[in-house]
Amino acid sequence: MIPRLKKVKKFIDLPLNKRQFLEEHNRLSPVNLRATISLLSHFRIEKKSLFKDNNWSIDKLRKPFISWLTATAIEKKHKTT
Numbered sequence: 001m002i003p004r005l006k007k008v009k010k011f012i013d014l015p016l017n018k019r020q021f022l023e024e025h026n027r028l029s030p031v032n033l034r035a036t037i038s039l040l041s042h043f044r045i046e047k048k049s050l051f052k053d054n055n056w057s058i059d060k061l062r063k064p065f066i067s068w069l070t071a072t073a074i075e076k077k078h079k080t081t
Contacts, residue, residue, distance in 0.1 A: 021056035033066060043068055
């Protein structure tokens with residue numbers, strides 16, 4: 001018999017605030033891609049065109065956020081070497 005997994009609330013396509021987005025992103029991400037509120041704030045400043053309102057949609061913003069986060073990490077690594 002296949003064990004049942006605990007149901008986890010999914011936030012796909014729901015309007016989320018920044019904290020909810022952070023919690024969902026970190027739940028789905030490996031340790032090296034975990035975020036903080038300050039990282040999300042910097043992302044929003046740099047990627048203003050992605051935000052039409054205060055909605056932090058997982059579907060719309062998670063992939064661009066991960067791309068931005070990895071690019072930012074690579075830039076920091078090159079600056080320190």
